[in-house]
Every structure is written in structure tokens, then in C-alpha cells.
Amino acid sequence: MVVDDSDSSVGTWIHWVVWNIDPKTVTIESGSVPSGAIEGLTSFGNIGYGGPCPAGGAHRYIFKLFALDTSLELKYGAAYQELDQMMSGHILARAELVGRYERSSLW
Known part of the structure; x- marks a missing residue:
């Protein structure tokens, strides 16, 4: 699974x-x-989930789930690019859930 902010x-x-x-x-x-x-490694430079914190306006958060025909031999902390490369040719199906989030103004 990959969760990203495309905005x-x-x-x-x-x-x-x-x-x-x-x-x-x-x-x-x-x-x-x-x-x-x-x-694996996130854009925050950490391993593990990093929640939404958009700089301005509403952002789309896309949860991408992949069904593969194999387990992946990737080390803990691998980057998305490595995962993407290893999944190539092994994706049986995929699903996406898109959510929108915007920080509320405290003023």
C-alpha cells in the first residue's frame, strides 16, 4: 500500500x-x-505513517492498494521507488481510495 498527497x-x-x-x-x-x-521510507525521511498536514487548501490523499502475485524481498525502510520497481510485472489488481483533507483555520 502506498499513501500519497498528489497536491x-x-x-x-x-x-x-x-x-x-x-x-x-x-x-x-x-x-x-x-x-x-x-x-518503507516516506517523503518525511522517516519510516512509518506520516499523517496529513497540507500547507494550504484542501489536498487529495490517495490510498493505493496493490494485489501482487508474490511477496517482495525488500529491506525494511526501502523507498517507494524501490517498491514500485519490485512490483513491476507482479500486479494482479489495484484499488484506490481518495480522501480530501484541509487544515482548519484557528482564527
Whole structure:
């Protein structure tokens, strides 16, 4: 799964990269990683989920889920580009969920 902000002023901003999620997984609890799944590097420079914090206006946050025909041999902390390359030729299906978020003004 990849979560990104396509409306970032610096281009696509990666908020979460996680792979090898068990196909039987039906929910991911807040603050957790599915058992056996591996997280990668985000645009924040961290490993793990980085929540929305748009600089201005509403941004689209796209949750991209990929069904693969194999597990991926990627090291913990790999970047999205490595994941994308490893998934090539192994994607059976994909789904996307798009949410919009805008920080509220405190004034």
C-alpha cells in the first residue's frame, strides 16, 4: 500500500509505504502495522505513517492498494521507488481510495 498527497507543492508526497500485507487483512488499526508487513521510507525521511498536514487548501490523499502475485524481498525502510520497481510485472489488481483533507483555520 502506498499513501500519497498528489497536491503537494513539491510534487507527489509519500505519507506511507508498506508491503507484504497478508491478503486476509481486513482492517489496519490506527498506529499499527499489519503482522508480517514491512514499512518503507516516506517523503518525511522517516519510516512509518506520516499523517496529513497540507500547507494550504484542501489536498487529495490517495490510498493505493496493490494485489501482487508474490511477496517482495525488500529491506525494511526501502523507498517507494524501490517498491514500485519490485512490483513491476507482479500486479494482479489495484484499488484506490481518495480522501480530501484541509487544515482548519484557528482564527
